Amino acid sequence: MTDSQPISKAALATYLALTFSLSAIFWYLVITGKGEGQPLILYLMWCPGVSAILTRLIHQRNVRGQGWLPGQPRWLALSYFLPVAYALTAYAIVWLTGQGGVDLARFTTPILTFVVIGSLQSTLSATGEELGWRGFLVPALAQRFSFTRTALLSGLIWSVWHYPLIILANYNAGTATWWALLCFTVMVLGISFAFAWIRLRSGSVWGAALMHASHNLFIQGFLDPVTVDTGRTHWLTTEFGAALAIVAMITAYLFWRRRDVVSGEVSSRP
Secondary structure (H helix, E strand, O other): OOOOOOOHHHEEEHHHHHHHHHHHHHHHHHHHOOHHHHHHHHHHHHHHHHHOOOOHHHHHOOOOOOOOOOOHHHHHHHHHHHHHHHHHHHHHHHHHHHEEEEEEHOOOHHHHHHHHHHHHHHHHHHHHHHHHHHHHHHHHHOOOOOOHHHHHHHHHHHHHHHHHHHHHOOOOOOOOOOHHHOOOOOOOHHHHHHHHHHHHHHHOOOHHHHHHHHHHHHHHHHHHHEEOOOOOOOHHOOOOHHHHHHHHHHHHHHOOOOHHOOOOOOOOOO
């Protein structure tokens, strides 16, 4: 599928400028503590999405090409359960090797509440990012580059966007900053292959939104809380540890092997 409205270089530049300019406002407020943390994070996560919509309105006079339709249920299901699989694999390795403990008693939220309400809340924030990264950026890059470069470039931009909070705020696991940056970047680059593949294969942005929501929910809301630090655990777990980074690269390889399925595909759905 080819997009009926190609995304120009000017539009791509506009999107990146808007995203990082709007985000800088909330980076500053979060870093300096001049506002409530959670609302600011929500506003920050919506900067890429708002920028994508503004960019399309400026350059296209419409918001087509975002992948608004839900696509096939199988891609939505894959999107939601994939993070559960790769994250649980990473944490299970840490638990089984004794590099970290596990205490399920730490998780006190009712399962139904966690899955239903948690997923809805997580999707609300994740959609803000995904309307930008996968709704706009991935299709824009896919029109110019191979699948491999599209995944790598989108992942690099996505990871760099988090750097101000990792370096200057408390968005890390308490390990050395260089380690947090390294592991986080490798992890994001790895899962970006899955995100890009699902976006291009399904023609929908909603798979990416669900995948992002599931990733945040199960890692931050379940796996991190039930993991017991035994000394070196934080160097391996969380989004800033080696275990998830390694499993993410394996995930990248699995989707990279199927790159021929999505080469050159960009959603043209309204």
